[in-house]
Each structure stands twice: as C-alpha cells, then as structure tokens.
Amino acid sequence: MSDARSDIFARIREALKVKAPKPHLKGEPVAGKTSAVAKPWLPDGGESADASLAILAEQLAKLKAVLIRVPDQAAAAKAVAELATAKNWQKVAYHGHPLLRPVAAALPCEAWEADASFEKQKLEGCDAGLTTCESIVAQLGAILVSSASSGGRALSILPHVHVVVAEAGQVVPDLGSALALAKARHGDQMPSMLSFITGPSRTGDIERILVLGAHGPKELYLVLVG
Template identity: 35%
Template sequence: MRVSSSKEKILKKIREALTNPVPLPFPKSEGTTSVFPQQKEDLEITFAEEFTKLLGKFAFCVSEADMKHQLQKLLSEKKWTNIFCKEDSLVKILNDGKLPKLNQSTLADCDVSITTCEYLIARTGSIVMTSAQQSGRTVSAYAPVHICIAYINQLVYDTRDALKLLKTKYGNSFPSFITFAAGPSRTADIEKTLVVGVHGPKEVYLFLIDEQAK
C-alpha cells in the first residue's frame, strides 16, 4: 500500500526529530527544584494547619509524659477501652499501668488502634506509613479510629523529602507498600455529599511529641 505524500512528509519529520533531539528549552526547571514554595513557618505549624484542614485532630505534646497524659484523657472522654497496639516501642511507653491494658493480638472489634509512622509531610498534612513498620499495612486502615504517635524530627516539608529518607533508610529492602494518610477516609461520590469513615478510620488523631524519636 502506497503511503500518501502528506503522511510520508510527517513520518520523515518524526524520524528526523528522533535522530536530532531538540534540547530542553528550560533545562534548569526540569525536576531539579520543587514546584512548591518552601514553608515560611515552622514545619509543625504548617503540618498542624494542613492536617486539621483534612479533618484530622492534632495534639502537640512537650514530652512523652505529656503525650501519655493527653492520650489518657482522650481515651477516658471517649470511653475507648479496647485499644489495639502491636508495636514494641509503643507498648513499652504506654504499658505503664495508667492507660488501659493494650490489646496486642486482635484487631477485630477494637475501639481504636495506635501506631507510629515513618514521617509527617508538612505541606500536605499527611502521615507516611509503610509495610516495614511492625503494625504492617492494615492496622491504621481497619480500626474505626486511628491514633498516630510521632516525634518532631519525623517532620519533613514535601513528599519527595520523605521518599528520599525512606530510600536512605531501607536501601535495597525498600517497603513494598507506602501509605500517605491524609486525615480520616472520606468521599463525596454520592450526590456530592461528604461522608467520613466509609473505607477507613472515621477519626484520625496525631500526637506530635516535641522530642527526638529514639
């Protein structure tokens, strides 16, 4: 079948373009810098503002002792008694006799789950969790309420910062699953009405401790 002259001209131009690629007009703008302006406030303030915009509930704690005091008050007010937590680092901190005894074996029917996280992204108000954590992939998503305990040095500004740190941390053992949790699950698919807690936790709390993660 004979190729039309006009089509032949187009194909010729494509072949020429492939053999003589045109340099990028603005090489310095191609992925070398973030498209988002850097924060003007402290990371914890930026995160708190963005996290609460997404219906998350934020608590700033000056120490681990302050975190336990605020957590105890929250659990008492909400009357949550079946508290699932399987991370050894948290169990060691929280199992001190003042808080309800932690459920470390059965996620089903729990009132609330408590986990740590990998990082917090200030710009988007997101909690970064991975399958490499002791809680795994399901704990933060299956419980009706998720409480995350984080430390001040886990804050980063943007997603790319978190991914770089994850790559450095895990190297060739990079986690198979990464979650960027931005507040409670919500959807407006039905008649554009916002519904919270349809396919995940209906409430998400973030306790940020003003200490370095151990």
C-alpha cells in the same frame, strides 16, 4: 506467558522507532531530580522546622485530623489515655514499638499488641489502632506509615480510630523529602507497604458531599512529642 511478554516488548520497540515531540511546556524543561526541579513550583513545606510545623498544623486542621502537641513521652501517654476515656474505647490495638509500649501501658482499657499475635477478626473489633510513623509531610499534612513502622498493613486502616505517636523531629518539609528519607532508610529492602495518610478516610461519592469514615478510620489523631 513469555510469549505475550516478548510480543508486547516487540510492539513497544517497534512503536518507539518514531520519536515523539516534547510536550508543549510553559517554560524550558529543567534537567535534574523531579522534586528538586519542581520545588519552587509546588506548595510550600516551610524552610525551617518552625515554619514546617506551622504549615503542618494548618493542613491537618483543614483535613479534619487532630494534632495534639505534647512536651514529652509521659505527656503523650497521658494525652492518649484521656482520649480513650473521653471516647470510651474498650479495646485498643497497638504496634509493639518502644515509643508505644508505655503509651499502651497507661491506657484505661484493654490494650493488645497486634503485631505480636495478629488476628484480623480481633483487629476489626478494636476501637482504635495506635502506631508510629516513618515521617510526616508538612506541605500536605500527610503521615507516612509503613508495614514496618505501623505494625503491618491493617493496624493503621482497620480500627475505627487511628492514633499516631511521633516525634517532632520526624516532620519533613515536603513529599520529595519523605520519599528520599524512606529510600535512604530502607534501600532496596523497602517494607512491603508504605502509605501516605492524608486525613481520616473520606468519600464524596454520594452527591459529592464529603463524609468522613468511608472504610478506614473516621478519626485521625497525631500526637507529636517535642
């Protein structure tokens, strides 16, 4: 296959011998990091923590994700337990994380630490998946999960409901900040999966009518502590 590789590179180098003009822009091109350059043009993510939280709440509501704000860990455990009772969950899978173990322990139903003894068929049968996250993007209402923060790849997508427990300090204003944070935290040892989750799974494939719960979770809860 090295043959195809060198052929393709030869074609590319040959093609690029002729320079292309810059695109027709509205303004002058600005040098610098894309997110810094585009920040004043993109949707607002808030200049203060409070402003960001307000934007986040608005975005999540539009996305039909549910935001539950609680003052402390104990209240978070109570809120998730109430959800489990209200929704009649029988089995909840959770990521083995210090923030989540007390929440799982307070559940009124079976709780299974999925990443300790992973089994995909068993996970498919769970009502809800409980994870932490890397960060939360106010600007877009997006929650960044990773294979490191969320018990692998499947826990945040396979169960019918996804519950994220996070701290208010994890909210960042915009997408650029979330990407920079992930890079700073993991360097060149990125988790094998990083996923921005923007609301419950959805499709508009039938007559462009919105339906929630296409293949992933039908419901998404963000329990924000602090």
